[in-house]
Amino acid sequence: xxTINADDLIIPIANKIKHALTHVNGKVLQKLKEAxxxxxxxxxxxxxxxxxxxxxxxxxxxxxxxxxxxxxxLFVSAGxxxxxxxxxTAALNKAVELGYETARKSVADPLTRTNxxxxxxxxxxxxxxxxxxxxxxxxxxxxxxxxxxxxxxxTPSKGINGIIESAVDCVKRAGSSPxxxxxxxxxxxxxxxxxxxLSKKSLVYESENKRADELELERKILEAVNRTGIGxxxxxxxxxxxxxxxxxxxxxxxMLPVAITVQCHSDxxxxxxx
Amino acid sequence: xxxxxxxxxxxxxxxxxxxxxxGDIISVSGTVHTARDAxxxxxxxxxxxxxxxxxxxxxxxxxxxxPTPAAEGEIIGSCGPTTSSRMDDYAxxxxxxxxxxxxxxxxxxxxxNAAIKKHxxxxxxxxxxxxxxxxxxIKSCELVxxxxxxxxxxxxxxxxxxxxxxxxxxxxxxxxx
Numbered sequence: 001x002x003t004i005n006a007d008d009l010i011i012p013i014a015n016k017i018k019h020a021l022t023h024v025n026g027k028v029l030q031k032l033k034e035a036x037x038x039x040x041x042x043x044x045x046x047x048x049x050x051x052x053x054x055x056x057x058x059x060x061x062x063x064x065x066x067x068x069x070x071x072x073x074l075f076v077s078a079g080x081x082x083x084x085x086x087x088x089t090a091a092l093n094k095a096v097e098l099g100y101e102t103a104r105k106s107v108a109d110p111l112t113r114t115n116x117x118x119x120x121x122x123x124x125x126x127x128x129x130x131x132x133x134x135x136x137x138x139x140x141x142x143x144x145x146x147x148x149x150x151x152x153x154x155t156p157s158k159g160i161n162g163i164i165e166s167a168v169d170c171v172k173r174a175g176s177s178p179x180x181x182x183x184x185x186x187x188x189x190x191x192x193x194x195x196x197x198l199s200k201k202s203l204v205y206e207s208e209n210k211r212a213d214e215l216e217l218e219r220k221i222l223e224a225v226n227r228t229g230i231g232x233x234x235x236x237x238x239x240x241x242x243x244x245x246x247x248x249x250x251x252x253x254x255m256l257p258v259a260i261t262v263q264c265h266s267d268x269x270x271x272x273x274x
Numbered sequence: 275x276x277x278x279x280x281x282x283x284x285x286x287x288x289x290x291x292x293x294x295x296x297g298d299i300i301s302v303s304g305t306v307h308t309a310r311d312a313x314x315x316x317x318x319x320x321x322x323x324x325x326x327x328x329x330x331x332x333x334x335x336x337x338x339x340x341p342t343p344a345a346e347g348e349i350i351g352s353c354g355p356t357t358s359s360r361m362d363d364y365a366x367x368x369x370x371x372x373x374x375x376x377x378x379x380x381x382x383x384x385x386x387n388a389a390i391k392k393h394x395x396x397x398x399x400x401x402x403x404x405x406x407x408x409x410x411x412i413k414s415c416e417l418v419x420x421x422x423x424x425x426x427x428x429x430x431x432x433x434x435x436x437x438x439x440x441x442x443x444x445x446x447x448x449x450x451x
Contacts, residue, residue, distance in 0.1 A: 063406040102343065104343065175380070235450070
């Protein structure tokens with residue numbers, strides 16, 4: 001059996017977090033540049049130009065792309081043939097604490113609002129998979145966009161159109177608040193909690209292992225959302241979302257849960273494998 | 275587009291405010307104070323009790339922002355706008371007490387837009403998620419009040435040549451969706 005030491009993960013993951021917070025996901029930056037060139041609304045074109053300039057300054061100067069460095073969300077896949085010695089959860093939280101050492105501390109008790117001062121605890125989801133590897137997928141989740149995330153408990157009769165309408169409703173209600181252009185994670189199926197989890201997970205797995213009908217649904221949702229005319233920063237334009245990621249799971253015959261995680265354009269994430 | 279951008283210095287005069295129209299992109303320099311959720315809560319409590327605020331509201335400008343800490347040798351960290359609507363419950367009261375310029379991101383409530391119209395104030399939109407860009411525009415930063423609130427403390431900033439969009443003008447017109 002392969003063995004790794006949990007404490008050996010701390011420094012490499014902390015360094016990956018530091019890098020991610022100052023370097024917006026390259027694919028998203030490319031999409032922002034494309035949107036800047038195709039957008040016809042002058043106000044949105046200006047907004048997209050400011051965002052691109054910001055992301056380039058941040059990467060060049062190792063400055064935080066956004067002051068809201070978010071709550072750390074980690075999806076961990078652990079191979080069942082791997083033995084991790086030490087305390088994995090504690091090591092991951094330590095990595096987050098170190099990774100956010102000079103970042104803004106944005107995590108507080110929900111009732112007293114007392115700041116934990118370490119940006120921990122991180123939100124950690126574990127999956128047991130086959131093999132002997134450990135994979136950690138990170139995303140920074142800011143509040144401006146997360147406050148606009150929603151869940152819709154549809155009935156099965158609402159079907160594909162109901163799913164698309166839910167995404168459009170979510171984006172319309174969000175309007176200018178989540179820093180559009182946004183990226184949508186859409187979790188469909190399971191129970192209420194599973195749909196919400198899938199909506200997050202879809203954002204870190206993106207288009208891996210998708211069925212053809214899931215890819216088609218992603219395209220349809222993206223088109224529908226961009227027809228809302230909200231545009232960058234809600235200034236009224238054609239690019240409201242840069243991408244849509246769908247993940248599905250079987251659900252009860254009497255249910256159709258649809259959860260939508262709204263992610264801002266400041267898409268900061270990485271995949272680490274040990 | 276850049277050639278059309280007019281420059282303004284804070285505090286804005288009533289004539290300045292009147293000239294600003296929804297959808298204008300302007301360049302702003304001058305002094306603002308940062309305040310977000312927790313500071314606004316304290317402002318409101320102080321006003322209700324008739325106690326003085328740590329900043330003068332007359333003709334003032336508030337920037338809804340909680341910056342990242344400054345790195346050694348730097349003035350401030352990344353400092354983009356936060357969602358303005360979370361301050362909507364407090365803003366009309368502050369406008370009544372003299373606040374004239376609010377800088378943030380995202381649309382405001384009808385009550386805020388009505389208060390803006392009634393008292394001839396203005397709401398300017400900065401770009402959400404552009405914290406590194408604004409970091410460069412801040413020429414000084416001084417802690418003014420509520421140090422215990424960390425990033426939510428009130429800071430006095432001098433900003434230079436920050437491009438902003440007039441999102442709600444003094445006639446109450448708004449251009450955010």
